[in-house]
Amino acid sequence: MIVADRKPIEEIIGYLKDHKNILVLGCNECVTVCEAGGKKEVGVLASALRMHARKEGKEVKIDEVTIERQCDREYLDEIRDSIDQYDAVVSLACGVGVQFTAEQYHSTPVYPGVNTCFMGATEKRGLWTERCQGCGQCILATTGSICPVARCAKRLFNGPCGGSTDGRCEINAEVDCAWQLIIDRLRALDRLDEYEKLCPIKDWSTDRAGGPRKVVREDVQQ
Amino acid sequence: MTTKTPSKLEKILSEGHLAVTSECGPPRGSNIEHITKKGELIKDHVDAINITDNQTSMTRLCSLAACIRLKLMGLEPVLQMVTRDRNRIALQSDILGAASFEINNILCLSGDHQSFGDCAQGQNVHDIDSIQLIQTVRHMRDEGKFLGGDDLDGRDLDGRPQMFVGAAANPFADPFEIRVPRLAKKVAAGVEFIQTQCIYNLDKFEEWMKGVRDRGLHEKCYILAGLTPMKSVGMAKYMQKRVPGMDVPDEIIQRLQGVEKGKQAEEGIKICIESIQRLKECKGVAGFHVMAIEWEEKVPEIVEGAGLYPRPKLN
Amino acid sequence: MQYPTNLKIVRVPCTGKVDVIHIMRAFEKGADGVAVIGCLEGECHFNSGNLMARRRVEQAQKILDTIGIGGERARMYNLSSSEGPRFAQYATEITEKIKELGPNPIRISKNKAA
Numbered sequence: 122m123i124v125a126d127r128k129p130i131e132e133i134i135g136y137l138k139d140h141k142n143i144l145v146l147g148c149n150e151c152v153t154v155c156e157a158g159g160k161k162e163v164g165v166l167a168s169a170l171r172m173h174a175r176k177e178g179k180e181v182k183i184d185e186v187t188i189e190r191q192c193d194r195e196y197l198d199e200i201r202d203s204i205d206q207y208d209a210v211v212s213l214a215c216g217v218g219v220q221f222t223a224e225q226y227h228s229t230p231v232y233p234g235v236n237t238c239f240m241g242a243t244e245k246r247g248l249w250t251e252r253c254q255g256c257g258q259c260i261l262a263t264t265g266s267i268c269p270v271a272r273c274a275k276r277l278f279n280g281p282c283g284g285s286t287d288g289r290c291e292i293n294a295e296v297d298c299a300w301q302l303i304i305d306r307l308r309a310l311d312r313l314d315e316y317e318k319l320c321p322i323k324d325w326s327t328d329r330a331g332g333p334r335k336v337v338r339e340d341v342q343q
Numbered sequence: 344m345t346t347k348t349p350s351k352l353e354k355i356l357s358e359g360h361l362a363v364t365s366e367c368g369p370p371r372g373s374n375i376e377h378i379t380k381k382g383e384l385i386k387d388h389v390d391a392i393n394i395t396d397n398q399t400s401m402t403r404l405c406s407l408a409a410c411i412r413l414k415l416m417g418l419e420p421v422l423q424m425v426t427r428d429r430n431r432i433a434l435q436s437d438i439l440g441a442a443s444f445e446i447n448n449i450l451c452l453s454g455d456h457q458s459f460g461d462c463a464q465g466q467n468v469h470d471i472d473s474i475q476l477i478q479t480v481r482h483m484r485d486e487g488k489f490l491g492g493d494d495l496d497g498r499d500l501d502g503r504p505q506m507f508v509g510a511a512a513n514p515f516a517d518p519f520e521i522r523v524p525r526l527a528k529k530v531a532a533g534v535e536f537i538q539t540q541c542i543y544n545l546d547k548f549e550e551w552m553k554g555v556r557d558r559g560l561h562e563k564c565y566i567l568a569g570l571t572p573m574k575s576v577g578m579a580k581y582m583q584k585r586v587p588g589m590d591v592p593d594e595i596i597q598r599l600q601g602v603e604k605g606k607q608a609e610e611g612i613k614i615c616i617e618s619i620q621r622l623k624e625c626k627g628v629a630g631f632h633v634m635a636i637e638w639e640e641k642v643p644e645i646v647e648g649a650g651l652y653p654r655p656k657l658n
Numbered sequence: 659m660q661y662p663t664n665l666k667i668v669r670v671p672c673t674g675k676v677d678v679i680h681i682m683r684a685f686e687k688g689a690d691g692v693a694v695i696g697c698l699e700g701e702c703h704f705n706s707g708n709l710m711a712r713r714r715v716e717q718a719q720k721i722l723d724t725i726g727i728g729g730e731r732a733r734m735y736n737l738s739s740s741e742g743p744r745f746a747q748y749a750t751e752i753t754e755k756i757k758e759l760g761p762n763p764i765r766i767s768k769n770k771a772a
Binding site for chain 1 (some may be wrong): 427431453454455456458459467469470471472473474477478490511512513516517518521524525527528530531540551587588
């Protein structure tokens with residue numbers, strides 16, 4: 122899923138200083154799972170913003186709504202009737218949701234309430250780690266299902282580098298060396314001889330480098 | 344063995360001599376005197392001089408400019424090129440730039456992560472990795488083509504970079520079992536010479552060399568053993584604990600601790616010379632890469648003490 | 659057993675049921691302080707509810723500090739259910755502490771606005 126982290130409340134307070142009618146809009150999917158922008162987090166943020174405003178002697182209305190997700194018009198339509206009463210929205214969805222909400226309601230400022238971080242998995246509650254960077258040409262079949270683009274700090278295709286120590290990356294002893302993981306897995310799958318195959322030079326044109334991307338499925342379009 | 348390039352280093356190795364190379368780090372400013380002085384100090388004791396490329400990600404005067412300067416002085420530079428900072432366009436472009444000044448040696452590296460240096464907030468590139476860079480140089484030199492498929496300009500060999508292609512190897516990084524296969528990969532990619540990470544654990548190095556010989560890799564590329572003299576016990580301890588991929592046995596530290604402070608540097612040089620003497624007997628070692636960064640004045644002493652002076656003259 | 663009467667007691671089956679939002683809402687409604695009182699650590703009837711509660715109280719404290727209400731107004735206390743006198747002691751401590759800190763800043767502003 123997309124993993125995000127809550128923005129510092131001071132930063133959000135800064136965005137909202139000139140606004141009086143605010144909607145805190147949560148999302149029921151990824152940001153709920155990584156406990157950054159679901160219904161609970163919406164409640165806590167809204168309460169904090171209310172108290173801060175009252176303390177400053179300001180009259181501010183803060184409403185809370187959490188929709189299924191903010192990357193589909195179908196769900197964003199649910200607030201179409203009420204959006205005009207607000208002069209600002211704080212969206213706790215990932216960067217996609219914040220932008221898509223703004224696209225549907227382009228005369229209402231939509232501020233981000235979380236920092237969108239990466240595509241990752243839940244290692245355990247309270248710990249989410251990166252697994253994928255969306256390069257657009259998945260090579261997991263050749264690397265024992267472990268991605269060197271997302272998990273090697275230097276995205277080496279023929280690693281490891283000389284800094285790999287005790288199965289850890291040179292940048293931080295808490296980070297696994299992706300190539301150690303790949304080697305271990307190839308060994309477990311009895312395919313260590315594949316290690317010596319030279320990995321061809323990557324085509325990055327389907328990555329961020331190629332510009333904003335899209336996926337089209339004409340067969341399902343109406 | 345016949346040579347493929349005008350590289351003086353390649354010639355010395357092909358004639359069966361033990362080669363000696365060393366290394367200089369460029370300054371953190373634009374005053375090139377720093378490099379020219381060091382070049383002068385060691386030029387008669389080494390066959391080629393590496394210039395590091397923003398080593399440990401600290402921004403410095405670029406390797407290419409320093410190599411050009413050395414070449415203009417009549418010395419033999421080795422251009423170190425990391426893939427951390429440049430995409431494939433810039434890498435190929437710099438290779439042509441170096442070749443235009445008749446720089447004939449290149450060392451292909453990935454580079455230390457930028458978090459170690461002065462621009463930890465910067466992007467890194469890693470468009471291609473060090474092994475793919477080896478393939479790129481060979482492709483430009485032997486096929487006369489760019490990565491994109493176009494031909495290099497020039498008649499016959501005219502526009503092609505005549506470069507002797509090298510890479511680094513670290514027998515001491517983890518996992519050990521993969522260090523020989525990794526060298527095999529570099530050989531398969533087209534590497535022609537290797538400079539290893541500096542050696543203190545001679546037993547482990549010889550174990551790696553045995554694996555290298557078992558696969559015949561020592562006959563497919565020239566392996567230069569890397570050495571760095573210890574200046575003090577403090578330096579030895581730092582390298583043991585704080586430098587990734589470095590293996591400093593306790594015996595070295597104890598040996599340095601066993602002498603008084605003022606004599607530790609001398610002891611470090613002694614250890615270095617002894618290592619060279621031992622490794623001269625190690626089959627497959629084709630030469631030595633003496634890295635005495637910021638201590639270049641000791642290189643002549645080490646080379647002479649190891650019986651490697653004078654350097655062979657080429658016809 | 660005597661304890662100060664200005665404490666409103668909300669009973670929960672386990673302090674693990676108390677979430678950050680409950681603490682926040684209490685202050686939003688004008689409470690001057692919130693004490694979360696749970697079993698001794700290691701003796702939670704539901705295993706680790708009191709440990710979760712402690713972390714949530716810490717989270718609430720950080721938020722309350724950021725928005726200027728004051729994190730010291732929220733606190734976690736642990737005791738065994740049989741320790742009546744200790745409860746009274748905590749109750750007194752809490753009251754003294756909150757008296758020192760003064761009323762919830764929201765109430766002051768509200769009164770000012772009124």
